[in-house]
Amino acid sequence: MDVFKEIESLRNELNEHNYNYYVLDNPTISDYDFDIKLKHLQDLESKHPEFFDVNSPTQRVGGAITKNFNTVVHEHRMYSLENSYSKEDLLEWEQRIQKVLGDVPVQFVCELKYDGASISISYENGKLVRAVTRGDGFQGDEVTNNIKTIKSVPLQLKGNYPEKFDIRGEIVLPFAGFEKMNQELIEIGETPYSNPRNTASGSLKLQDSAEVAKRPLECLLYNFVGVNSVLENQFKALEKAREFGFKVPTQSILANSMDEVFEFIEKWNHERHQLPYETDGVVIKVNDFFQQEELGFTAKNPRWAIAYKFKAEQVSTKLNEITYQVGRTGAITPVANLEPVQLAGTIVKRASLHNADQIEKLDIRVNDTVFVEKGGEIIPKIIGVNLDERSADSQPTIYIHTCPECNTELVRKDGEAQHYCPNYYECPPQIIGRIEHYISRKAMDIDGLGGETIALLFKNKLVENYADLYELKKEQIIPLERMAEKSADNLINSVEASKQIPFERVLYALGIRFVGSTVAKKLANHYKSIDALMLAKYDDLVNVDEIGDKIALSLRSFFKNEANLEIINRLKSYGIQFEMQEKESTQVSDKFAGMIMVVSGKFEQFSRDEIKQKIEDYGGKNGSSITGKTSIVIAGADMGPSKLEKATKLGIPIWSEEDFINQL
Template sequence: MTTDIQGKINQLREELRQHNYNYYVLDNATISDYEFDLKLKELQKLEDENPDFFDSNSPTQRVGGEITKNFETVKHKNRMYSLDNSYSKEDLLDWEKRIQKNTGIDDIEYTCELKYDGASINLTYENGKLMSAVTRGDGFQGDDVTANIKTIKSIPLVLQGKFADSFQIRGEIILPLDGFNKMNLDRVEAGEDPYKNPRNTASGSLKLQDSSEVASRPLDCLLYHVVADNLPFISHFETLQNARKVGFKVPDAIKICKSIDEVFDFINFWDVARNELPYETDGVVVKVNNLHQQDELGYTAKAPRWAIAYKFKAEQESTILNEITYQVGRTGAITPVANLEPVLLAGTIVRRASLHNADQIEKLDIRINDTVFVEKGGEIIPKVVGVDFSKRPKDSVPTQYITHCPDCNSELVRKEGDAKHYCPNEYGCPTQITGRIQHYISRKAMDIEGLGAETVELLFKEGLIHNYADLYDLREEQVVPLERMAEKSAKNMVLGIEKSKEIPFEKVLFALGIRFVGETVAKKLAKHYKSIDHLMSASFEDLTSVDEIGERIAQSIINFSNDLTNIQLVERLKKYGVQLELSAESLENQTDKLKDKVFVVSGVFTKMNRNELKKAIEDNGGKVSSSISKKTNYIVAGDNMGPSKRTKAESLGVPLISEDDFISMLN
């Protein structure tokens, strides 16, 4: 009897999954909604009566009902990179030249896909079942929204065939225009304000606490990229075709292009045809199709070299410029801001836009009370791009750029060759002080939970902190009396500050806010110098000898290291126990065996994957390059190494070594 019930439950689950797939992915319903609901109710009844057969991936679980108070932050197994953007055909031609140079191949095959305007999601599957769904976050970590994602019916909870044992598939959670418009009609009828645009509404839906509310929204998921250690496919296109076969909603608007001219044809077609789509798109993503070539090309610090986004021309509107105000950044840089008569642009109300710098204001001759043209750069950041001179008032006067800091009244300086003006009052200007502390606590730096930008300003205003080292002296009893600060909030803040002492050295170095030292440079410097003492005692010549450290970065580090205030801050951080040197764990397995040696990794390997090989090179003091040059010392050559790379290596006399040779070199 039990076997019969279990068999019936499994049969209904499979039937409902197939009907779900037919309706939400193939857009080809094979039964009526009424028949589907009857089967779903039958399954629900059987599951309620037989709780031993519960399955979190059953079709009955899509209705939601789970309440999530706090979304757990999860580290991505594989980083979710951004894409480099291009805005012209010339940008794409330059990108192709870089691809050809790095691969040594002239005839590259591409895939073109539409760039969907929604919220990025990373889905993890194990043995054919959905295990987790995590938002993009900062690319390194995101929020676990699995309960909410399971309510989206176009996402398979169980795959319809064999794909890969373990993999991640990435896509965009979108809100189709028809569904968005219906939601807004319902809101207006209920006397509520309509949502601004589909993208923000889709993104906000993922963080709703009640998954049944998410289930009531017509969200969809379009998938476009698979990440796994060993995929049995040769190309990106083949991977997506097979993903579609096992139940994933992969859009049909994907095409193999044999040349850059075919890429241009695809862009030209969709620049017009996108207006007929049921969802929003803002460009085309061009990718190298061959997975082996993708692997060879690798990544920059921020984006894959093998992909680029071509953005359609931004939407533009005109409005009145009411006032120009000036913002001070944490480095003292002054940014002029246009305060505008509110205007609807690309689905959002725009009230402020960047004017960049004094040169831009002068070049465009931007003045108060002008009618200006505004667009969103990459359809994200509003900027003023021109003036309608036919509507300029007769009493208009040219804009005079400010000469003194709007916060501390210090006279501004502008160095030769620099586009921006700066406030030189580094340690006395309130905005620079709070800006440095806000950078220090940020997610990519010290990632201090329970402490935000507004709280930093409040603590500074109350005289409790004047720099980031002061954070470690804060006590709960000092914080509790502050406005909007309950006992629990104060406790979480102090705990978050204490926990930041575990943050590794490379992130601390980035957090210090040394000008021009971003995340990637901080990692490189931490790895090379291994401690803040060694870094701050390094000479200019020593710094510029470090790979990819130029004169500008070196001089900035020298300036930081010679400043008494910075020296005192660093000494205080050491006293508090902040990690200002690489940990023993980080130094483990690191040697100088390959110091000053440049390697190119090419081909397919059996004992180590390409990323493991590159890490081993860097851990032992070597440098990994993506292209062969006279500076290359060795090429680690695996199977299927490109013939053009082999020819170039031979012409330059660069030795080719096998995977086993490389391992022997380390041992």
């Protein structure tokens, strides 16, 4: 076969398989066979670069680096939608429509409002040519390379498509993919993403399209722009979009009356939790394109469309009891124990009451009927009390004065919302919590231990602090509940392996208040050993980048305590790493010695990492944020205005990339 024809045939076949898998959810080939064909196409294209095509399926893996996203003016402005929150709002909107159109029948299209990042994608002659973020509606950032990696975005259209048009869609991250990404982050000790919407939005601005390709993003089309003369109405346009190869949600309906709109809203208000994506409402559009043109736009919104926003789901249930949890730092958290109730697809039995102030503010009492909703549809919280159902003999909640675990008098420092148990070294939950922290993946990464096992070891007086872990014997562990010979061996071996964990993670594992993993790394790099850190005075500590008054005082308090010093000495005797392993120095000069330099923005001649390495090569230190301790800010293009403002306000010198090169 002619090479060009073979390449084109493979491209068409792989595009079809992508469409079947990612749009129709109906794969017709195994992943293995698909990968074999894709590899064959990559080999052919590599050998015959003259047949390169930017829209080949091989380009979906990404790899293009975009340092500066070009600002592109939208050919057709991207408007925002007017929001509504009640049936009355929608009826008023319908009246405004009828006032303009007169007494004519109006059909509506109801579509679920997916919560993601809006995108405008331009097609010419069936090929994807450009993708632009919403921006301010008038102009946005071109993110074409990143959008091409999303499998549900067609690079080459199918069927009888218009010559030129834009589509508007929502880039979303399905719950399953979001949870998988977060699980992977948790396993390597990183902070998980906050929610699918922000993660999807942030993905569009990643500089490396190969990183975007790794994320399971999808594009759900909701509108065509520039083809009203070709297509009759919104509902038919959505059907046509499926024919062209776009992924269009199937839940949309054509409604002939506002009553049918209300039925759709009611249905999905209850069933939306079964969907694979985040939704926050329903979009209602006038179906007929001619009627849309008649209605036109306000300064901000189309008059022919409106968004109905779902209320956060709320239920009422009985508060049976208030209990109190003790954290590893001694912080007390009050917890509402509720009569089990279904909320947003799950059974809710407990909700955090946060602190004494929150209880007092809402006047929450045992046996009250309380209103519960899920904050961000994730965390249950009590938002109020049904006072009409409160009994006459109800008594106000008196916040506990002593620790529920060790009976020590609680303390509450000025300016802090929470109460604390000061019995740091003898309160069981604090001891168990510190050991749990010590063995965690981000710290010493000791497998074979969990909260229940640690509690069991503590109960049997086998451990009273994390140093005791290194004296555990196999014969002590085997008799414990759910422990067998193999699990005991795994535990002993994992404890032994933790002796190789580097100093910065050991320092984090000690559980010093306010010393998280980032601060621990800063301190370890600065002081190089636990001995030097223990001798550091308050004034020395606060001069370290990002170490403030609160952290310095916490460190001094921790190292003054005899029990802590004894544990550290024991850990030393077991071979725990309390010194930084010296790396081969790349330093060529001490020109920047004693200087903390912050790098911000985009650069032409060096990458940010290369500039940071140069700073260290010349004896300086890299700062992660601008503070009063920052010596110099090296500013590239598109440096954030807030950073620039802060540097200027603090009087910190700002160097351009050229200034930095001249200094070298």
